[in-house]
Amino acid sequence: MLTIEGLSVSYGPVRALDSVSLSAAEGEITAVLGANGAGKTTLLRTISGLVPPSGGRISLAGRDLRRVSTEDLPALGLAHVPEGRGVLAELTVEENLRLGALGARGRATAADLRRIYELFPALADRKNGLAHVLSGGERQMLVIGRALLSRPKVLLLDEPSLGLAPRIVARIFGLLRGLVHDEGLAVVLVEQNARSALSIADHGVVLNLGQVVVRRDAATLVADDDLRHAYLGF
Numbered sequence: 001m002l003t004i005e006g007l008s009v010s011y012g013p014v015r016a017l018d019s020v021s022l023s024a025a026e027g028e029i030t031a032v033l034g035a036n037g038a039g040k041t042t043l044l045r046t047i048s049g050l051v052p053p054s055g056g057r058i059s060l061a062g063r064d065l066r067r068v069s070t071e072d073l074p075a076l077g078l079a080h081v082p083e084g085r086g087v088l089a090e091l092t093v094e095e096n097l098r099l100g101a102l103g104a105r106g107r108a109t110a111a112d113l114r115r116i117y118e119l120f121p122a123l124a125d126r127k128n129g130l131a132h133v134l135s136g137g138e139r140q141m142l143v144i145g146r147a148l149l150s151r152p153k154v155l156l157l158d159e160p161s162l163g164l165a166p167r168i169v170a171r172i173f174g175l176l177r178g179l180v181h182d183e184g185l186a187v188v189l190v191e192q193n194a195r196s197a198l199s200i201a202d203h204g205v206v207l208n209l210g211q212v213v214v215r216r217d218a219a220t221l222v223a224d225d226d227l228r229h230a231y232l233g234f
């Protein structure tokens with residue numbers, strides 16, 4: 001579904017990505033792991049057209065994304081949930097959710113919203129409340145729910161577990177796994193929390209200083225003590 005070949009990005013003299021290749025297939029989660037500064041966020045921002053690459057190809061269902069502007073990406077089926085769980089604090093939960101449909105499909109229908117509330121009942125309970133009162137976990141559900149309202153084929157998630165209690169991470173990741181399975185979504189999951197990410201991922205890719213240093217299916221990566229200790233810190 002999403003294919004990246006030989007992608008390179010520099011910020012002035014800093015080479016943030018160096019000929020990175022990876023793919024995300026329908027119904028699968030590809031975890032992109034690595035330490036601070038490895039290039040994970042840059043990878044997602046480049047896929048979304050927010051950072052210009054110096055070389056390489058990015059294609060979505062065979063279409064060259066370098067020729068598509070960022071604002072047209074939702075309509076092509078790409079949704080990006082950046083790090084930081086940004087919500088519009090003075091809008092209600094439901095108003096925030098509705099924004100997710102706008103760029104891609106126009107207005108959200110009642111059925112669209114019902115689907116998100118079934119997935120995240122905590123949001124249904126608070127749909128008319130202002131978003132700024134939500135807990136960190138509820139905010140993460142809101143930004144994922146908002147992205148899902150565009151009915152993406154490919155979902156890019158940047159550090160969704162950051163700062164959340166393990167119990168909440170497990171709940172959100174469990175929901176994500178179910179969603180990918182049921183709806184055939186392709187997910188690129190950027191995480192420093194390698195253990196949690198690999199518990200739901202199909203594939204693991206480790207970046208180090210902008211280069212892919214390991215690429216394995218997730219179960220193999222978890223089972224390999226040497227790789228785990230060397231690159232993943234658990």
Ligand SMILES: Nc1ncnc2c1ncn2[C@@H]1O[C@H](COP(=O)(O)OP(=O)(O)OP(=O)(O)O)[C@@H](O)[C@H]1O
Nearest residue numbers: 011014016034035036037038039040041042043192
């Ligand atoms: N806007 C920028 N200008 C200059 N250098 C940048 C910029 N953004 C990132 N970098 C540098 O590019 C490299 C990759 O950064 P990036 O944020 O992509 O890594 P990361 O793996 O997402 O790290 P983290 O987990 O800390 O967010 C780092 O050396 C970083 O300092």
